[in-house]
Amino acid sequence: MNLTEEQLEQLKEREKTEKASRDSSFRNLYNTVWLLNLEDGKPALETLEVGGRALQATNIHERLMELLMRVSPPKVFDSLTAKRLSDLIKIEEGVETKDVIDTFFSSPEFPRIIDENVIKKAISKGVKDSLFGITNKDKVQVVKDKPVVAKEQVIIGKEIPIEEIDLPSGYIVSSKIIPTEEKPEVPQTPEEETEKPEVHEAGKITQIMYSLKVNRQQLYECFNALGNLVEKTGELSLKIEAQTKEGIDASWLKNAVEEPIEEAGVEIKREEK
Secondary structure: OOOOHHHHHHHHHHHHHHHHHHHHHHHHOOOEEEEEEEEOOEEEEEEEEOOOOOOOOOOHHHHHHHHHHOOOOOOEEOOOOHHHHHHHHOOOOEEEHHHHHHHHOOOOOOOEEOOOHHHHHHHHHHHHOOOEEEEEHHHOEEEOOEEEOOHHHOEOOOOOOHHHOOOOOEEEEEOOOOOOOOOOOOOOOOOOOOOOOOOOOOOOOOOOOOOOOOOHHHHHHHHHHHHHHHHHHOOOOOOOOOOOOOOOOHHHHHHHHHHHHHHOOOOOOOOOO
16 A cells, blocks of 8 residues: 555544544543442442543543542542541450451441551551550450450550551550559669769869958059959959948948949948947
């Protein structure tokens, strides 16, 4: 069959058009999803339609999952918190993980999840956060209609990889029935406080006291020397004793001595005779 280049181009364009039409026809076969719900305790169907929603996916399965998971409000979930799981399954004492899975995939009252890994991740987080523990159902004994399990057989408060969670044989244990080890109280004896002798470097003095008796001129000349000492110690404690036979006027003492010292930010205690 001899075709010109123009005819070949027309055939290629026609092929693309027919392929796009075919794909569109397949996608339009699944424009509606019917979901089973419970309304007032009775089964009811909820209809979810693609309608005019601009879905990004082109594959049929991916389009339906986008409709179920990404369009608000979502109908199917790919994650579940440990607290939500605990509230849903109401772990009073314990429950088999197999029963948890069966309930999620059979009851319309429970959230719809994409696969079992959602449950595994929630269990792993709950165990790590000590919301509940997990063990193997073979390790659990029933005594007087109540599950009993040894503490060393339960994993709780630790991180557990989801690969190690065996749903067919696992058993979720309430933290209420996990035995706790009671540590004996050890009487505390007060430790004797012993003062450790301070060790000082040889030739170093840690405390020094002087007793000086100076006149006005000598006091001025001592300022620099006392300033040198303050540079090393940070502060000085001064005890000043002055006396005169003529007596000192109280107002003058207040204005000329005490107030200037107080204005310098120095606390002063007064004793008089």
